[in-house]
Amino acid sequence: MRKTAFSSLVLSPLRWLRKIRGFRIVYTPLLAIVLFTAVMGIILGTLHLQEKNQQEAALFRELSFAKQRIQSRFASNLDALTTINREMAASEDQLKLRQIAREQAEDLVLNNHEIVKIIWLNNQNQRLWAAPAESNKSDWISKTQNDQLINSSLASTIELSRVTSRAAFSQFVSLNLPGDAPISTDRKIVLWQVVPNIVGGEVVGFLAALYTTQGILDALPSDLKSHYRFTLLTDNERVLGISSDRDTPKRAFSNQTSLDIGVLSPNINLRIDTYPPPTNLTFRMLIGVVIGLSAFVVWSLWSVLKQMQVRQEAEASLRKETSFRNAMEDSTPVGIRAHDMQKRITYVNRAFCEMTGWTSDELIGLTPPFPFWPDSRRDELVEKMNRAMKSDISVVMRVGIEGVILKKDGSLIQTRTFIAPLINEKGKQTGWVTSLIDISEPKKIREELAASQDRFTTVLEGLDAAVSVVSLETNALLFANRFYRERFGDNSKGHFQLAGSDTSNTTMRDIAEDLEDSPPGIPTPFLYQESESEEVQLGDDNNQWFEVRRRYIPWVDGHLAQLLIATDITARKEADDLALQQQERMQFTSRLTTMGEMASSLAHELNQPLSAISNYCMGVAKRLDGHLDPALTKDILPALEKASEQAHRAGTIIQRIRGFVKRSEPQRKAANITEIISDAVGLVEIEAHRHRLVISSEIAENLPVVNLDPVLILQVVVNLLKNALDSVREAYPLSSRWSAPPVRISADLDTSIFPAMLRIQVTDAGGGISENVLERIFEPFFSTKSDGMGMGLNICRSIIESHHGRLWATNVQDSEQTKLAGCTFTILLPLESPGFKATV
Incomplete structure (x- = not known):
């Protein structure tokens, strides 16, 4: 009895523990489901309330966006109409302006659905044009019985705009639709917007745009109208336009605001309505949560058993894999x-x-x-x-x-x-x-291979020649030494520049492709056959010369490659060129020396006959003086005196040129440049008249006296005038020289430089001088004439430079800047030479 009682006392708590454990196992999931359902109900109610608040906030936000979108559209249209008015008031070509304005208005009507017509009226309310153009088919307003009604509305709006001098809107006009409905219902209610064209404070016309209330809603995005219904209303709830005919449910959210589309505009209200889903989302979600929770509990119990089975299988697999890993690590x-x-x-x-x-x-x-x-x-x-x-x-x-x-x-x-x-x-x-x-x-x-490669690379890097290897298959640079990298970089471009346009690379590439399927082994003499060296010049600016040798070698991967060794021979080439230049300079010096000797000899030989001519002329003049008829004396004696003077001048010119050849300084004295130019023109005019050409002089007044050698300067001016006459004579044939422009010679002061210098310019209307010739015309022995020696312009420049001046030539373009229309030679002479002051 004691054992039984003791056993019952011991087993009773155990039974209670088992019952508690069984109760916990059975009812814990159910209690969890109940608690979860209650919590989810509270959460769903809270979410429903938050959703309602969010929908109302989103509705207000979308309504504000729609209002701003419509107001922006009206403001943009007003700016476009004002721009058309401003352009019409700014131009004087009314016909062209009306066409441009109409095109702009038609583009505005085409790109804005709310505007169906734009009319331009003058200050007497007369219609000048309309966009789109009115025709029997397109004038849908006159087809209705609303012509008088809509015109009266336009007239009142124009009067309001005239009085206020501002853009004004009309009241809403409802168009009566006949039985056959010639116009669509989206144009049933319209209103006018009139923009005055004000110039100088006066109204010179009006630009009227006809809006449809239904078209105003087209300014809203289509995706926004698919989620909400927008309605335009008057203050008395009259419907002006609606975005959709679909009815909204009873639980739909709604909001309304007033549209302010202009200062003088009727009141328009914009209302927005939502399209909420018809289903009860909260109830269905709650049922779904309960069902899902129950399924989750059943799935959880089943997954626990499944996980226990998977865990046992994983433990067995882990032991097997551990044994395999140990065996693998040991091996x-x-x-x-x-x-x-x-x-x-x-x-x-x-x-x-x-x-x-x-x-x-x-x-x-x-x-x-x-x-x-x-x-x-x-x-x-x-x-x-x-x-x-x-x-x-x-x-x-x-x-x-x-x-x-x-x-x-x-x-x-x-x-x-x-x-x-x-x-x-x-x-x-x-x-x-x-x-x-x-x-x-x-x-x-x-390490042994690296040491061997270092020795080989050191030798190649120390060479004063470019060594490069290029693959024949990919044209990639396989190797390049320091000399190559410093001059051509790390690509194969320099290799192919040195190799030139040799077609042997293509041939070797074809041979390499044919040998891919053949047995290994390529004949060594064929691969290592070295090409003859050739000299290659790279670049026009660098003027680098290289002696290039090429050969084909098998690369380390077994494919064919081209080895190129290029030695820089630029210094040797430059030395050869320098020797050639020195030889040409020696020849040129010899020719100058010979020319100087010839000039001295000619001066010596010509001085005596010129002196004799001068003496004979003067002697004849003295003997004839007083022994002839006065009429003959008046004609003969001046001619003899001029002949004597010209003989004396020729002797002086020869002496100056002889002194110039001997590097002597010009014999400067104070001279008037106007007299020198007049003498030069007088000497050349005889030849000009013979060839039917004219010389015009443009000499500035009050030119200062200049320190120069008048004989040498006269010779320069004469030479330039003769060259100008030759250029015009070549450009114009003899039959058309009456229309040839004159050869112009001008003298003035060039004040654009400091200090100012005397400027003499000789301009012709010939064919000009090509650019390549223009760079060489002052070189000695260079001439474009078949019988020219090429020393005239060179001596002229030397004479001007001996006076510390400048002489150059520039081409003259025609008025269309398409071809050459002549050439201008410009002389700049200093007004005062160092250490000399001219006295008048």
Whole structure:
């Protein structure tokens, strides 16, 4: 009895515990469903209230946007009408202006659905034009019985605009639709907007635009009208236009605002109505939540059992995979070790133990520096390890870290270490895994190859010639030494510039393609056959010359490539050119010397006959003086005196040229440039009249006296005038020279420079001088004439420069700037020479 009582006392709490556990298992989900349903009901009610508030706020926001959109459209239309008025008032060509204004108005009507017609009226209310143009088919207003009504509304609006001098709107006009309905219902209610055209404070006309109330709603975006219904109303709730005929539900939200479309406009109200969904979203969501919660509880119970089964299968698979990983790690020659976040070794495989000579029990738990690191490099290896674990892991995983390991027996091996983060099942890093490979032998081979390559590269980099190799398949630059890179960069463009337009590259590329399927082995003489050296010039500006040699070689990948060696021979070319120039200069100097000797000889030989001519003329004049008829004396004696004077002048000119050839200074004296030009024109006019040409002089008044050699300056002016006459004579044939413009010579002061200089210009109306000839006309022995020596302009420039002046030539363009219409030679002479003052 005691055992039974004791047992009942002990078992009674246990039963209660089981009942409580069973109650909890059975009713806990149900209680959770009830609590969840109540909470969701409260949440849904709150969301419904918030949704209502948000819809009302969105409705007000969309109504404000629609109001602003309509007001912006009316403001834009008013600006466009005002612009048309302003352009019509600004121009004097009424016909052209009316056409432009009508086109602008038609574009405005075409791009704005709310405007159906624009009319231009003068200040007497007479219609001048309409857009679109009125016709029997397009004048839909006159087809209705509303012509008088709408015209009277227009007249009253025009009068209101005239009085206020501002844009005005009419009252709404309802058009009566006949039985056959010639106009659509969207034009049933219209109103006028009249914009006065004010010029100088007076109204000169009016621009009237006819609006439809239904078209005003077209200014709203279509997506906005698909979610809301917009209605235009008057103050007495009269409907002017509606965006949609679809009815709104009883639970629809609505809002209304007043449209202010202008200062003198009727009151228009804009109302917005929503289209809420007809279904009871709250109720259906509540039912869906309850059903979903119940399904979720059933699914949860089922998923728990399923997860237990999956967990057992995962544990079995994990054991199998662990055994496989252990076998794989033991079979690989790569040493693997794991570290925790404190860099303590937590795992090593058998390959790592064999690599170091230490057992796993001796290695696990160690922290840096490790005993398998050499003492002399421990600080370096610790720094490398710290830097690798703090840097980008992807780079370390791809490149690795070179290091060294000291085996337990004291021998060293070179290693490369790769590091990867150790991530647990929660995605959190718990340490690192490092793998090591022995690179002692490959590193030794690489070092030997690198040393050999360094020696070869050093030799190529030290060459004073460009060495480049280009692939025949891809045209890519495979190798280039320092000399090539400094001059042509890191691309193959310079290689092909040096190779020129040789077609052998294409031939070798075709041969390489044919040899791809053939047995390996290409004849060595065929590949290494070197082309003959050739000289190549690169660039017009640099003027670089290279001696180029080419050959074809098999590259390291087995494909054909072209080797090119280019030696810079620019210095040698420049030396050859310099020697050629020196030779030409010596020839030129010899010709100048010969010409100087000829000039001295001619001066000596011509002085005596010229002196004799002068003496004979003067002697004849003295003997005839008083012995002839006065009428004959008046004609003969001046001619003899002039002949004597010209002979004396010719002798003086020869003396000046002889002195100039001998590098003597001009014999300066104070001279009047007007007299010099007059003498030059008098000497050349005889030849000009013979060729039916005219010379005109334009000499400024009060020109100062200039210090110069009048004989040499006279010779320069005569030479330029003769050249100008020759240019006009070549441009105009003899039969049409009566229409040729005269050769003009002018003299004035050029005050655009400081100090001012005397300017003499000789301008002809010939064919001008081409640009390539214009650059060389002052060179010695250069002439465009078949019988010319090419020394005239050169001597002229030398004479002007000996006077410290300038002489140049410029072409004259025709009025259309399409062709040359002559040439102008300009002389600038200083007013005072250094150390000389002219006295009058």
